[in-house]
Amino acid sequence: MRRGKASVRTMAATAIGVLVLAGCQHGADDGPRVAPPLSGLDLQGNPQDIAELAGEVVVVNAWASWCGPCRDEMPVLEAAQDAHGDDGLHVLGINTRDRTDAAQDLVAETGVSFPSVVDTEGTLAVEWGISGMPQTFVVDRDGTIAAHRFGAVDQDWIDSVIVPLVHGTSVSEEEEP
Amino acid sequence: MRRVLAWSVAVAIGIFAILGLWSAATDSGPVSAEDTAREVSQSLRCPTCAGESIADSSALLSDAMRRTVEQQVRQGRSAHEIQAWFAERYGDEVLLAPPHTGYGWLLWAAPVALVGAAVVVLLVRGGPANRRRWTGLLALAATTLVGVWLLVPRAGAPVPQGMQQEGAGPVDTLPILRDAVDHAPGNAGLRLAFAGALEEAGKDAEAVKAYAAATRLRPLDPDTRYRHAFALVRSGEPRAAREVLEESLRVRQDHAPSLLLLGALVHGEDPDRASALLQQFVQLAPEHPAADQVTAFLEGGLGQMPAEVLP
Numbered sequence: 001m002r003r004g005k006a007s008v009r010t011m012a013a014t015a016i017g018v019l020v021l022a023g024c025q026h027g028a029d030d031g032p033r034v035a036p037p038l039s040g041l042d043l044q045g046n047p048q049d050i051a052e053l054a055g056e057v058v059v060v061n062a063w064a065s066w067c068g069p070c071r072d073e074m075p076v077l078e079a080a081q082d083a084h085g086d087d088g089l090h091v092l093g094i095n096t097r098d099r100t101d102a103a104q105d106l107v108a109e110t111g112v113s114f115p116s117v118v119d120t121e122g123t124l125a126v127e128w129g130i131s132g133m134p135q136t137f138v139v140d141r142d143g144t145i146a147a148h149r150f151g152a153v154d155q156d157w158i159d160s161v162i163v164p165l166v167h168g169t170s171v172s173e174e175e176e177p
Numbered sequence: 178m179r180r181v182l183a184w185s186v187a188v189a190i191g192i193f194a195i196l197g198l199w200s201a202a203t204d205s206g207p208v209s210a211e212d213t214a215r216e217v218s219q220s221l222r223c224p225t226c227a228g229e230s231i232a233d234s235s236a237l238l239s240d241a242m243r244r245t246v247e248q249q250v251r252q253g254r255s256a257h258e259i260q261a262w263f264a265e266r267y268g269d270e271v272l273l274a275p276p277h278t279g280y281g282w283l284l285w286a287a288p289v290a291l292v293g294a295a296v297v298v299l300l301v302r303g304g305p306a307n308r309r310r311w312t313g314l315l316a317l318a319a320t321t322l323v324g325v326w327l328l329v330p331r332a333g334a335p336v337p338q339g340m341q342q343e344g345a346g347p348v349d350t351l352p353i354l355r356d357a358v359d360h361a362p363g364n365a366g367l368r369l370a371f372a373g374a375l376e377e378a379g380k381d382a383e384a385v386k387a388y389a390a391a392t393r394l395r396p397l398d399p400d401t402r403y404r405h406a407f408a409l410v411r412s413g414e415p416r417a418a419r420e421v422l423e424e425s426l427r428v429r430q431d432h433a434p435s436l437l438l439l440g441a442l443v444h445g446e447d448p449d450r451a452s453a454l455l456q457q458f459v460q461l462a463p464e465h466p467a468a469d470q471v472t473a474f475l476e477g478g479l480g481q482m483p484a485e486v487l488p
Binding site for chain 2: 033036065066068071097099101102120121122123125126127128129131132151
């Protein structure tokens with residue numbers, strides 16, 4: 001009887017050990033994700049490729065003309081690029097599942113100058129793991145995703161996340177959707 | 178004890194033989210790229226749906242994910258590689274079956290480990306009668322579990338290179354549906370199927386016309402009206418979509434998808450009305466996949482509309 005109790009205790013301890021080890025392994029797999037490729041024609045038909053911006057901080061913003069919050073955040077992104085472009089900040093949009101004419105109208109209306117790669121089928125958005133819009137990723141100078149924003153960006157986020165990255169202070173922010 | 182062991186071994190051999198025969202019978206040789214893409218799509222969860230695979234979901238995100246799966250299959254990636262690719266982007270939650278890594282291993286190994294543990298406990302604590310009765314049953318259960326466990330990873334087999342060019346691309350159902358609609362113009366169900374196929378093919382303007390026709394046939398059906406409105410938004414006609422939805426809500430005030438879409442559409446111009454509509458939506462459909470995000474949106478903590486709200 002005593003032997004039986006000891007076996008149960010041993011098995012329980014083993015189970016806990018396996019759980020802990022599995023947890024450690026899971027944690028070891030996590031880490032900064034290398035930014036996926038992003039290339040294609042923009043809304044004006046010019047080729048764009050994030051690879052050409054290697055070594056810079058790139059804000060990748062997924063948007064569509066039918067998305068209200070996307071409309072609201074475009075001037076914020078444009079202002080960030082204006083303010084920090086000389087220090088190596090670039091904004092590159094992904095115009096997802098949109099009509100090109102409607103997207104061009106929105107660009108004209110908001111006056112943004114950053115290019116957006118056209119993603120008619122939505123596969124570029126899938127490549128970046130996007131499940132809703134707007135979503136914004138920040139790719140650091142090493143080419144890894146340093147921050148991921150679900151929802152519209154605002155000036156506070158630009159100041160707390162983008163500015164330190166541009167000026168060399170490391171930051172890591174992965175939000176939950 | 179020896180007799181029990183002999184029976185256990187015999188039962189185990191029998192089960193493996195049956196599993197082997199079943200496996201051989203269901204294995205039709207090298208599969209096409211289309212079959213593999215379908216199989217992988219069935220293993221991936223639609224991130225914006227409630228428990229649907231991307232193969233079965235009509236969400237636009239699922240459509241894009243299916244296209245990505247097809248591209249990767251054509252590039253020669255194995256099912257496991259594609260699943261890992263999606264898990265890296267959308268988390269392990271995107272896998273309908275638990276992964277063979279991290280905590281996922283526990284889900285696969287736990288049943289076998291539990292059976293093993295039960296055997297040990299029985300041998301240590303059970304009386305002779307219990308041992309005889311349960312050992313055979315446990316051997317049977319363990320063998321079945323191991324057999325299933327061994328068979329499941331078959332989905333990860335790489336796509337045979339020689340077959341990748343065959344059967345690529347979905348069957349073009351548009352001409353078939355167009356003919357069917359021409360022969361039965363009063364069939365609203367056919368009109369809806371045709372409209373859906375047009376949407377899938379990216380023919381938004383034509384899809385709107387087909388949905389409009391279906392709406393005329395089913396003027397009081399809020400689901401048909403909702404799909405019509407959805408197509409109107411996609412084709413750049415949000416005002417027309419709003420009119421369709423306003424009419425829908427006059428017919429049926431508690432149609433949650435219409436409340437959600439109309440709330441999203443009027444958000445820019447009339448935030449108060451949008452809030453009222455979205456709150457009503459959350460109250461009516463708290464289990465809806467978008468409900469949490471809409472709640473966060475209403476509370477101002479999330480400036481993001483869920484993907485399925487708008488096309």
